[in-house]
Amino acid sequence: MRRSKAVSLLIFLAAIPATLWLGMRLEGRWYYLTCTLVIIETMLPFFLAFETRKPQARELVLLAVMCALAVASRVVVLIPNFKPTTAIIMLTGIALGPEAGFMTGAIGAFASNFFFGQGPWTPWQMMAYGFGGFLAGIVFHGKKRPKPVLLAVYGFFMILLVVGPLLDCCTLFTTGSRLTWRFAATVFSLGFFYNLKHALACAVTMLLAGKPLLEKLERLVKKYGMMDARKER
Amino acid sequence: MASDAFSNCHPATNAVFFAGAIGFTVVLQHPLYIAASCVAGATYYLLLKGRRGMGMVLGLIPVFAVLSLVNPLFNTYGQRVLFTVWGNPYTLEALCYGMAIAGMFAAMMLWFGCYSAVLTSDKFICLFGRLIPAISLLLVMVLRMIPNLQRRARQILGARAAIGKGISGAAGTKEKVAGGMRVLSALTDWALEGGIVTGDSMRSRGYGSGKRTSFRLYRMTVQDWALMAAFAALAAATILAGGTEAAYTPTLSIAAPGWGLAAYGLYLLLPSMLHGKETLQWFISISKI
Numbered sequence: 001m002r003r004s005k006a007v008s009l010l011i012f013l014a015a016i017p018a019t020l021w022l023g024m025r026l027e028g029r030w031y032y033l034t035c036t037l038v039i040i041e042t043m044l045p046f047f048l049a050f051e052t053r054k055p056q057a058r059e060l061v062l063l064a065v066m067c068a069l070a071v072a073s074r075v076v077v078l079i080p081n082f083k084p085t086t087a088i089i090m091l092t093g094i095a096l097g098p099e100a101g102f103m104t105g106a107i108g109a110f111a112s113n114f115f116f117g118q119g120p121w122t123p124w125q126m127m128a129y130g131f132g133g134f135l136a137g138i139v140f141h142g143k144k145r146p147k148p149v150l151l152a153v154y155g156f157f158m159i160l161l162v163v164g165p166l167l168d169c170c171t172l173f174t175t176g177s178r179l180t181w182r183f184a185a186t187v188f189s190l191g192f193f194y195n196l197k198h199a200l201a202c203a204v205t206m207l208l209a210g211k212p213l214l215e216k217l218e219r220l221v222k223k224y225g226m227m228d229a230r231k232e233r
Numbered sequence: 234m235a236s237d238a239f240s241n242c243h244p245a246t247n248a249v250f251f252a253g254a255i256g257f258t259v260v261l262q263h264p265l266y267i268a269a270s271c272v273a274g275a276t277y278y279l280l281l282k283g284r285r286g287m288g289m290v291l292g293l294i295p296v297f298a299v300l301s302l303v304n305p306l307f308n309t310y311g312q313r314v315l316f317t318v319w320g321n322p323y324t325l326e327a328l329c330y331g332m333a334i335a336g337m338f339a340a341m342m343l344w345f346g347c348y349s350a351v352l353t354s355d356k357f358i359c360l361f362g363r364l365i366p367a368i369s370l371l372l373v374m375v376l377r378m379i380p381n382l383q384r385r386a387r388q389i390l391g392a393r394a395a396i397g398k399g400i401s402g403a404a405g406t407k408e409k410v411a412g413g414m415r416v417l418s419a420l421t422d423w424a425l426e427g428g429i430v431t432g433d434s435m436r437s438r439g440y441g442s443g444k445r446t447s448f449r450l451y452r453m454t455v456q457d458w459a460l461m462a463a464f465a466a467l468a469a470a471t472i473l474a475g476g477t478e479a480a481y482t483p484t485l486s487i488a489a490p491g492w493g494l495a496a497y498g499l500y501l502l503l504p505s506m507l508h509g510k511e512t513l514q515w516f517i518s519i520s521k522i
Binding site for chain 2: 030032033047050051054055056057058059060061062063064065067068069071072073075076077078079082084103107108110111112113114115117118119120174175176178180182183186204205208209212213216217220224
């Protein structure tokens with residue numbers, strides 16, 4: 001436990017500033033590489049903490065199920081581009097905690113790209129979805145179960161303002177010759193409509209399936225005492 | 234795809250090659266280096282995918298054109314003004330820069346396409362299985378469960394259709410969404426219950442009670458070491474030879490390429506050459522029979 005914390009601290013205090021410093025000093029198009037490296041370095045402590053804690057079999061399987069469910073859920077609704085994925089990731093974060101939300105988002109994004117093709121977007125997707133699950137856990141985990149309407153509003157704005165723009169950043173960094181405000185505004189406004197669709201799908205899923213899914217997960221946690229083990233330790 | 238020689242190499246060799254190829258492609262903005270990367274990437278992609286790969290390669294041409302033409306709208310630096318758009322100058326230098334960026338983007342897409350085909354999930358797990366055992370196991374389970382859950386979702390849809398609750402293509406958006414959410418709910422129950430059984434089964438078989446061993450299909454051969462050495466030498470030559478500097482705006486200044494370009498080209502073409510060599514050997518061995 002202690003060693004992983006030391007390594008995480010080292011990453012945040014030394015590796016990330018060093019990467020940024022190096023990236024700023026080099027001329028040319030190093031910003032995509034710099035940003036991607038920073039993103040990977042930001043994710044490392046989460047993975048490290050998960051790994052060193054030696055998760056139990058039940059916990060591993062539960063996380064795997066939620067990841068797979070998030071990815072597979074796109075075949076459930078017969079409307080193209082209606083993806084309940086993000087809503088499921090956020091619900092996992094709410095029911096099982098921020099760390100579980102992060103792992104579900106990041107691993108889910110990584111695994112789904114084995115089917116849809118890895119690309120320059122992979123680290124950004126892992127970060128965006130992982131962060132979405134993590135934040136939802138920070139805000140709602142361990143409190144009274146939030147109302148579906150609140151969840152829907154939260155999910156809608158979270159995607160529109162945080163998850164979506166994070167995904168657009170990848171487009172911004174890979175296709176622009178010079179980072180200008182005008183170019184950034186164009187990329188974000190082009191992405192806005194896509195994000196709006198994504199956010200609406202999330203809000204609808206939260207509204208209709210938020211309560212049953214949370215109930216199922218909470219029941220599981222209560223019945224089998226999952227995810228509590230590490231609090232006792 | 235199994236017939237590709239480089240794909241049969243050790244995953245570490247593949248990972249080293251792609252790290253170098255994608256890293257160089259993202260960073261080097263000299264036009265000739267970009268062209269080399271595009272050509273080598275397209276060659277290897279077509280060798281891997283055969284005729285089916287043509288769609289992707291041809292599809293990148295309009296992407297290239299759009300990105301090249303759009304970029305100068307946002308980058309107004311440069312001296313030779315071609316015309317003005319909405320009061321902003323559209324310069325030749327910015328157009329060249331746009332083409333370079335578009336070329337880099339196309340090359341990157343090609344190399345990532347090759348990466349996805351060569352470094353499959355089993356190879357990724359072979360590489361990282363010992364370093365991060367829990368996350369690798371999680372990934373393996375997720376990769377198995379995704380098709381599994383999709384199949385189950387279709388089963389649930391079919392079962393609902395059989396009791397008259399099916400969703401036809403003509404159904405309204407509201408019905409589709411509401412029906413989909415019911416399926417999602419049922420699928421969640423099914424998957425979670427199954428997960429608990431799997432977890433208990435794993436525990437009773439001793440998961441977590443000792444150090445995990447891992448199954449490995451690949452072994453570092455002499456060829457792998459030779460390839461690794463060649464990659465290292467050629468990458469070093471590319472960096473040390475220089476001649477990779479190129480600036481587009483405000484004025485074009487492109488360094489004359491030296492032998493570094495040859496080293497870079499050779500680096501990128503090694504997997505394709507390996508593929509060619511194996512094919513040649515195959516035909517020679519056939520003609521002997």
